[in-house]
Amino acid sequence: MKKKGVDFLLLLGSGLLVYCLIASLAWVGVIDEYYMQLLSVAGVYIIVALSLNLITGFTGQLALGHAGFMSIGAYTAAIFVMRASLPLLPSVLLGGLVSAVFGFAIGFPTLRLRGDYLAITTLGFGEIIRVVLNNLEGLTGGSAGLQGIPSFSDTGNYTLDAIIKFSWIFAFFVATVATISNLIRSSPGRVIVSVREDEIASTSMGNDVTRYKMIAFTVSAFFAGIGGGLFSALIGYLNPSDFNFLYSVNFVVIAVLGGLGSLTGTVLGGLVFTFAQEWLRVLGDFRLVVFGLLLILLMIFWQSGIMGNKELSITGLVRRIFRKGGRAQ
Amino acid sequence: MSIPILQAKEISVVFGGLRAVSDFNLTLMEGELVGLIGPNGAGKTTVFNLLTGVTPLSSGEIAIRSSKDGKAHSTKGMKAHQIARLGLGRTFQNIRLFKSLTVLDNLRISMDHLRRTTIADAILRTRRFTAEEEAFTSRSVELLKIFELDDKKDLLARNLPYGEQRKLEIARALATDPKLLLLDEPAAGMNPQETKDLMRLIAFVRERFQLTILLIEHDMSLVMNLCERIAVLDYGQEIAMGTPAEISRNPAVIKAYLGEEEI
Amino acid sequence: MVFLQQLVNGISLGSVYSLIAIGYTMVYGIVKLINFAHGDILMIGAFCGYYAFLWAQGSASPVLAVAFAFLLAMAISALVGVIIEKTCYKPLRNAPRINALITAIGVSIVLENGARVIPFMGPNPRQVSIPEAFKGVFALGGLTISKVQVLTLATSLVLMVVLTAFVQLTRTGKAMRAVSHDMDAAQLMGISVNRIVSITFAIGAALGGAAGVLYAMNFPMINPYMGIMPGLKAFIAAVFGGIGSIPGAMIGGLVMGVAETLTKGFISSKLADAVAFGILIVILLVRPSGLLGKSAREKV
Numbered sequence: 001m002k003k004k005g006v007d008f009l010l011l012l013g014s015g016l017l018v019y020c021l022i023a024s025l026a027w028v029g030v031i032d033e034y035y036m037q038l039l040s041v042a043g044v045y046i047i048v049a050l051s052l053n054l055i056t057g058f059t060g061q062l063a064l065g066h067a068g069f070m071s072i073g074a075y076t077a078a079i080f081v082m083r084a085s086l087p088l089l090p091s092v093l094l095g096g097l098v099s100a101v102f103g104f105a106i107g108f109p110t111l112r113l114r115g116d117y118l119a120i121t122t123l124g125f126g127e128i129i130r131v132v133l134n135n136l137e138g139l140t141g142g143s144a145g146l147q148g149i150p151s152f153s154d155t156g157n158y159t160l161d162a163i164i165k166f167s168w169i170f171a172f173f174v175a176t177v178a179t180i181s182n183l184i185r186s187s188p189g190r191v192i193v194s195v196r197e198d199e200i201a202s203t204s205m206g207n208d209v210t211r212y213k214m215i216a217f218t219v220s221a222f223f224a225g226i227g228g229g230l231f232s233a234l235i236g237y238l239n240p241s242d243f244n245f246l247y248s249v250n251f252v253v254i255a256v257l258g259g260l261g262s263l264t265g266t267v268l269g270g271l272v273f274t275f276a277q278e279w280l281r282v283l284g285d286f287r288l289v290v291f292g293l294l295l296i297l298l299m300i301f302w303q304s305g306i307m308g309n310k311e312l313s314i315t316g317l318v319r320r321i322f323r324k325g326g327r328a329q
Numbered sequence: 330m331s332i333p334i335l336q337a338k339e340i341s342v343v344f345g346g347l348r349a350v351s352d353f354n355l356t357l358m359e360g361e362l363v364g365l366i367g368p369n370g371a372g373k374t375t376v377f378n379l380l381t382g383v384t385p386l387s388s389g390e391i392a393i394r395s396s397k398d399g400k401a402h403s404t405k406g407m408k409a410h411q412i413a414r415l416g417l418g419r420t421f422q423n424i425r426l427f428k429s430l431t432v433l434d435n436l437r438i439s440m441d442h443l444r445r446t447t448i449a450d451a452i453l454r455t456r457r458f459t460a461e462e463e464a465f466t467s468r469s470v471e472l473l474k475i476f477e478l479d480d481k482k483d484l485l486a487r488n489l490p491y492g493e494q495r496k497l498e499i500a501r502a503l504a505t506d507p508k509l510l511l512l513d514e515p516a517a518g519m520n521p522q523e524t525k526d527l528m529r530l531i532a533f534v535r536e537r538f539q540l541t542i543l544l545i546e547h548d549m550s551l552v553m554n555l556c557e558r559i560a561v562l563d564y565g566q567e568i569a570m571g572t573p574a575e576i577s578r579n580p581a582v583i584k585a586y587l588g589e590e591e592i
Numbered sequence: 593m594v595f596l597q598q599l600v601n602g603i604s605l606g607s608v609y610s611l612i613a614i615g616y617t618m619v620y621g622i623v624k625l626i627n628f629a630h631g632d633i634l635m636i637g638a639f640c641g642y643y644a645f646l647w648a649q650g651s652a653s654p655v656l657a658v659a660f661a662f663l664l665a666m667a668i669s670a671l672v673g674v675i676i677e678k679t680c681y682k683p684l685r686n687a688p689r690i691n692a693l694i695t696a697i698g699v700s701i702v703l704e705n706g707a708r709v710i711p712f713m714g715p716n717p718r719q720v721s722i723p724e725a726f727k728g729v730f731a732l733g734g735l736t737i738s739k740v741q742v743l744t745l746a747t748s749l750v751l752m753v754v755l756t757a758f759v760q761l762t763r764t765g766k767a768m769r770a771v772s773h774d775m776d777a778a779q780l781m782g783i784s785v786n787r788i789v790s791i792t793f794a795i796g797a798a799l800g801g802a803a804g805v806l807y808a809m810n811f812p813m814i815n816p817y818m819g820i821m822p823g824l825k826a827f828i829a830a831v832f833g834g835i836g837s838i839p840g841a842m843i844g845g846l847v848m849g850v851a852e853t854l855t856k857g858f859i860s861s862k863l864a865d866a867v868a869f870g871i872l873i874v875i876l877l878v879r880p881s882g883l884l885g886k887s888a889r890e891k892v
Contacts, residue, residue, distance in 0.1 A: 062690055110873075113880045116626060119693075120831055121876055124869035127824070131866035179452050186451030186458065187441045187465065190430070194438045197427035204381055204421075206413035206442040206505050215448065245824075249697050256694055285709045292701030299695040300683045309429065 007315045014314045019170050026163050036162035037234075038278055043169035044231045046270035047176045049254035050263060051223035054180055056252065057260035057309070058189075059216040060196025061111070062119040065126030066224045066251045071133060071243035073099040073225025074232040075140055078149045081233070088152060092172075092229035099225020100218050107217035112210050126248050133240035145239035149232050169230055176223050181263055183219065192216045196261075253295060258306050265307030272306075333394070334359045334509055334541045336401070340379055340389030349375045351565045352389070355543075357509070359394075362535060362542045364552040366576075367562035368585055373545045374422055376562065377511050380543075381419050382409040393417060396508040414442055418507030420498040422514050422545070428487035432478055432497060435486050436469035439504035469504060475534065476500045492523050496530070503534060512544045516551065524548065528555055553577065561585065593734045598857040599850060604741040605810065606849020607748035611803035612826030613833065613841035613848075614755065615796030621772040621836035622792050624689065628696040629676060631823015632703035633669050633797045637804025638814045639713055641665040642720060654723035662747070665805045666798040673797025674790050682786070707816035720812035744806045751802060752842055755795065759838060768792060772836065821865065825852070828872040834885020843883060847871075 022039065025031045031039075052066050073095030080091040110121045133140045140146055153164035183189045191212050194202040203209050232238055250273070258269025276294075280287045335357040342350050350372045357363055365373050378384035380391060382404055392401045396416025404412050413419075418439075427435050450458040473479040476496045481489065486497060495515055502510060515531065516524040528551060535542055546552045552559060553573040561569040561576060563585040569576055576582055612634060619627045641661040648657035680699050684692040708714035726743060729736045759765035770778040771788045779785050807822060808814050829848040833840025848868060855867045875882065 056690070062693070109877045113876065116689075117831075117876055117880055119626070120827075121873055124828070124872045128866045128869045128873075131863065131869075135862055182452045182454060183448065186448075187437065187444050187446075187462065188448050188451060190434050190438050191441045193430060193434075194427045197430060198425045200383060200409075201421065201425040201427065202438065203409040204383065204413055204419050205439040205501065206410050207438070208408070208410045246697075246701070249694070252690070253694060256690060260688075260690070285705075285715075288705035289702055289709060292698045292705065295698035295701065296680055296695050299687075299691045299698065300680070303684075303687050303691050 010315045010318055015174055022166065023163050026159065026166070029159070033158050033162040036166050038274060040166050040169045040234055042271050042274035043166070043173045044227050044234060045251070045254060045274055046267055047173055047230065048224050048227035049251045049258070049266045049270050050176050050180055051220040051227065052251045053255040053260065053263065053266045055216050055220040057255055057262070058184055058196060059192050059213055061213060061217070062116065063122045063220070064119045064245070064248050064252065065122035065124070067243040067245070067247035068122070068126030068129040069099045069103060069221045069224035070228035070231065071129055071240065072102055073228030074238050075133060075146070076225070077229030078146055078232040078238055079139060081150055088150070088233055092226060092233070095229030096222045096226040099228065100222035103218045103221020104214065107214050111213040111217060123245065123248070126243070126245060130240045130243055140240065143240065145237060147237050149236045149238065151236055152233050165234060169234065172226060172230055176226070177263060177267070180219070180223070188212065188215065256305055257298065259304060259308045259310070261309035262305070262307035262311055264312035265305055268306050332359050333357065335380070335394070336392045337380065338390045340391060341387050342375060342379055342384060343387045349565050350379060353562070353565070353567055355560060357541050357543060359541055360539065361558065362544065362556050364556035364559040365543060365545045365562060366549070366552055366559060371562040372565040373562055374513055377419060377513055377545065380511065381417060382407055382412040393509070396506070413505060416506070416508040417511070418502030418505045418509070419511040420502050420513055420515060422517065424494050424498055426486040426494060426497060426501070429485055431483050432473065432486055432489065433466065433469055433482040435497060435501050436472060436504040437465045439501050440465045440468065443506065472500050472503055476530065492519050495519065496527070503538065507540070509541045509543070512542060514545050514547060516546060516548055524551060531555070594857065597735055598853045600735060600737055600741070602850030602853035603846055604744050604849070605853060606846035607745055608803050608806050608810065608845070609822065609826045609829050609848050610842045610845025611748055611751060611799045611806070612822060613829040613845045614752070614838055615800045616827050616830040617833070617835055617838060617841040618792050618796045620830070622768070622775070622789055623681065623685065625681060625692050625696060626827070628693070629699035629703055630796065630800055631819035631826070632700050633673055633800040633819070634804040634807060634822060635707060635814070635816060635819035636672055636703070637665040637669045637801025638808040638818060639707070640668045640801065641805035641808060642718065642814055643712070649723065654725040658723065658726070662802055662805050665801040669801025669804070670794040670798040673793040673800070677790060677793040704816050704820070714816040717813050717815035720808050720814055722809060722812060726809070740809045744810060747802065747806060751799060755799070756838065764788070764791060825868050828868055831872060831882055832875050834882030837882070837884040840882055840884035
């Protein structure tokens, strides 16, 4: 019991430390607004990729339409903020909820299917959402997009704005990590992982496998929607064509790059992915060619990603250092 | 001792025109240890899959007495997990552990159907949640002690030696808290000493948890020594049923195993 | 009458989808990979056909030049298909399937954006000029059917008949069916799995290349991204027909084509793409293994 309390404080402390470090570096100008924005974008990508990892890495069900859930969250949040003048926080949460409802509705009939069918259905769903968003011109602005979505902060001080935006994203990032990791390390979470391991064995142990897939999928859709809501306020502009199939693939790439079934891996993967994409811009038209080639090479030569399915444990690290110190005395 | 815990009446299954199991009957009385034997491909594992609901029946009926309310329930229309919750645990012929999870987690996964806390409890780490986790853990460790696996509880299941993987499968089935246990070739691939130890272990858990056991096994001497009754399956049909002594004298069984001598 | 006309248009378009879908279904049947780069093979075929025709039309009759365009498009597409298989997919045959899938997506990204930066391919769309001999329509009662549509139907039909004969009647075809049924067992029986996989990719890509030429003649504009939508729709067609089943892919393609033209004609052209995916979801809910697919049973 006591050990757990210490672990919790340790995690909280290291989270705060990272946050304060980045915020103060931004304040004194070491990290400029451009990189703050990039970090914020990375945060959104990580949130969506974490949600994807829950269903693909932990539950073992490949999903190829997370851009669809993200766009539902993004448009819902933006529309509530703009048309109903709701504050940002409830709007973002509503985005997550609406996305979760869609996740439930799609998962209910499809999650009993085996193999690649979920992948195909989610892909189709993502495309349908895009077409629908394009055609609901009254609500979404159609293919012209939705402009002028209020930002998290508009003080006029760019540095301060950048820090406030980052703070929002960071807070949601921490909440996402905490929720998903607590879910995974619990009895229902273990059943979710057992579905990946061996569905028939899990059923035979009395577990309602479809129900747990539903839970994982709905939670996953929820956080993808949250990511979308944050994205809308961060970027300020939405266009259905941005949420295409390749956009969904980005999240799969992040999750696989970091290591399927590893939350810390996804965090690292999201950072590497976002920054690599940005730095590859110097290549101009060749950027996507190089990106594609890198992707192929990574998949062939680095199959388990950065972390495999292991976690980078801050508490474990601290304890190891502590123990070493203790032994030396 | 004389109440049936499982009754299968004329169960059959057809795979693409092939009758893999045909009008099979089986009644298990509470506390019995019954063997299911037969030549390769006779349909033994298929019978297990029918009883556990992994494979749906083509015809026939199965009733299982629930360990919860003590009443017999027809398994018609039930999913495999619902049947398991009546108090039916099983192992698999080709070990199906949750390989990249720890030994402890393999057991705790079997207890989730006993969970009383919600997912919100898990996410918020409430006191109720922690208490339940600890209860699951200590129950698992107790079970692991019986199988002498408690000191390996944090190893990944795939890193256990073969014999211990088989034992872990039994422990995992027991963790569901069953009254009826189906063991599919628990001693397959074990050496004679390991087999002997395993049989002692099975006898022990049977006493300890008051189990009814149905066992598929190839090792004839083992089945003959351990089981009170034996059902013999050939080409999906029951060709004999009786005590070990009766079975060993039964001409149909001898023919099924040795083949008909050509003159 | 309008309905019949749309039906004719739909079948013509659908036969192109069928050709593409066959490539998806054959590859999936054998290596269980959704080959996302297959749509881009169509694009490569279209560009090859385009240049082959430009080169040949000066010295040969238009009919011969078109035939040459088809042959060259199919040959180069097949070559590209095999190269992709050997370099990108083969190393991943025993890897987690998601890795192979992302690799396929990577190949697709490379092909599309590679084509964009190659000067004689992208990035701007190119107008395809249809030779005079293929312009014009036949009138049948109130129906009109263009020469290009006739060519499309005839070419698809011939290719599908040849393919079916190949798969059903030749030794290699039998080996392909064996590998698709059980790769390990086929290997034990002495079938060279690597060779069969390569042949499968070659055939699938050749059909995709031919489909590219046909597609470019029906919608006479080619660009590096032209393969994405027909690729996705053909993929849905393959799932619809039952992935792994060649006749299923043929039927699926026709259904997709007809559904698309009918939606465009009677509902809304904007919704045509959504209808395609709607069909996919409905079929998966009603009959997950597709029209002619076999539902796989897991051995316990």
